[in-house]
Amino acid sequence: MFTTYPKYLLGSILAFGSFVAAVGAQAQELPKSMTWGAYDVGSSGYAEASAIADAFSRKFDTRIRIQPSGSSIGRLQPLVHGRTDYAFLATEAFFASEAIYDFASRKWGPQNLCALAGRPASGGLVTAADADIHSVSELKGKRVAYVAGNPSINVKLDALLAFGGLSGADVEAISFPTYASAMSSLAEGKADATFTVTTPSQMYELAESPRGIRWLDIPPDDAAGWKKMGTVAPIFSPFAESVGAGLTKEHPVNMVAYRYPMVVVRCDLDDKDAYAFIKALDETYDVYKDATSVMPRWELSQSGVPPLDVPFHDGAIRYLKEKGVWSEDAQAWNDKRMARLEALKTAWKGAVQEGKDMSDEAFDTLWQAQRTEAINKLD
Known part of the structure; x- marks a missing residue:
């Protein structure tokens, strides 16, 4: 047996039914x-x-x-x-x-x-300006700060070194006990470069120190460099960063995003x-x-x-x-x-x-x- 409803009531019933179905479907997701x-x-x-x-x-x-x-x-x-x-x-x-x-x-x-x-999230290779390092390949023989027991930082360092055709064996790898001490090592003159994000207090201290700060450019169009980096860790994409120590919107630096x-x-x-x-x-x-x-x-x-x-x-x-x-x-x-x-x-x-x-x-x-x-x- 079928019941006949007025058109306006039928429309309301159908709308309500659709609403209930939609809510039910949403709740089940x-x-x-x-x-x-x-x-x-x-x-x-x-x-x-x-x-x-x-x-x-x-x-x-x-x-x-x-x-x-x-x-x-x-x-x-x-x-x-x-x-x-x-x-x-x-x-x-x-x-x-x-x-x-x-x-x-x-x-x-x-x-x-x-x-x-x-x-x-962005990060990059940072150096002390007075170390006179202008590209990744120029890190050869330089003091690079690694972090003991922190493979997350160290693998990023290795990957970015690979971008410049280098490995940990090509630099003077110095191990620091903590991430903070590795970052501070640049301003303290104990190392010349490391990997970090752009906004820690240690980076601002480096920028204001006598050594100064420089972020190394990672050109997004260097296909060979990106391929080498990807072999070590295929987790990065190009990123132009303008926020952080030594950076401005007018002068961003090509870094990496992970x-x-x-x-x-x-x-x-x-x-x-x-x-x-x-x-x-x-x-x-x-x-x-x-x-x-x-x-x-x-x-x-x-x-x-x-x-x-x-x-x-x-x-x-x-x-x-x-x-x-x-x-x-x-x-x-x-x-x-x-x-x-x-x-x-x-x-x-x-x-x-x-x-x-x-x-x-x-x-x-x-x-x-x-x-x-x-x-x-x-x-």
């Missing part, structure tokens, strides 16, 4: 509760994760618990073991996918990690979940974009394009295509990055089999050699 991994409380990564979590909660009524950790292992273990599905990470995502540094032991190996998005933080997931995360997360990240942008001075960089036109430390997840790519953000060049980059990940996973299996009776030290030597061989075969 994100789970009712999630656990995210992040850097320690007080870090910018934690602050940004908190701002986005608050936006998700307001718009979608999703409860989010953030699990902070001060170590790369502490942030990755919950993710790879399924205790968190999303983690706001930095360069440790690259390390874990490549099985290097903390993740080179036999209990790790190349991890199957993908990204949904990542905010660009991603911190990135939303990293296991590559086997269901496509619909990855799609729902990045869609929510996009739809709540206006809610969180003013939370800190750098939050506007989470706009998908910046955070949803490569390069990142790991490949993009297919679910994220589907949404980025719908938004017109994803390009053929982005897909080409992602295909190449995924091929590198798969090649390293295959090489790891061979290394584990060949080195099953080796000491940890001997196995590490074997793995580094096979990793390099696998990467070189991709070119």
Whole structure:
């Protein structure tokens, strides 16, 4: 039996039904509760994760618990073991996918990690002006400040040295106990160059010191240099920075952009979940974009394009295509990055089999050699 309604009432019923369906569909896009991994409380990564979590909660009524950790292992273990599905990470995502540094032991190996998005952050090679260094290649034989136990900084240094055709063996590498002491070493005359972001107090002190400050230019059109840098760490893109010590809007310097933080997931995360997360990240942008001075960089036109430390997840790519953000060049980059990940996973299996009776030290030597061989075969 069918009931006949007046046209105006029928329209209201249909509209209400559409509204309920839309709300139901929206509510089902994100789970009712999630656990995210992040850097320690007080870090910018934690602050940004908190701002986005608050936006998700307001718009979608999703409860989010953030699990902070001060170590790369502490942030990755919950993710790879399924205790968190999303983690706001930095360069440790690259390390874990490549099985290097903390993740080179036999209990790790190349991890199957993908990204949904990542905010660009800038950094570069800074030198004391009186060291008379004007290009990366001129760092040969100079004192370069590394940080003990900080592979995130050191791999960036190695990559930027590679841009100029150098390695750590070509410079006088000096290890400092902390990041702060490495940065201070330039003004104190203990080193001539290091890698850093542009705004720490130590950089302003260097600029005002008798030594002065100079940021080395990383030309975006030097294809050979970028290729060399990408072999060491394919995580950078060109970035003209105008904010920081010794920089002005009128005189920016070509540096590099890397991603911190990135939303990293296991590559086997269901496509619909990855799609729902990045869609929510996009739809709540206006809610969180003013939370800190750098939050506007989470706009998908910046955070949803490569390069990142790991490949993009297919679910994220589907949404980025719908938004017109994803390009053929982005897909080409992602295909190449995924091929590198798969090649390293295959090489790891061979290394584990060949080195099953080796000491940890001997196995590490074997793995580094096979990793390099696998990467070189991709070119």
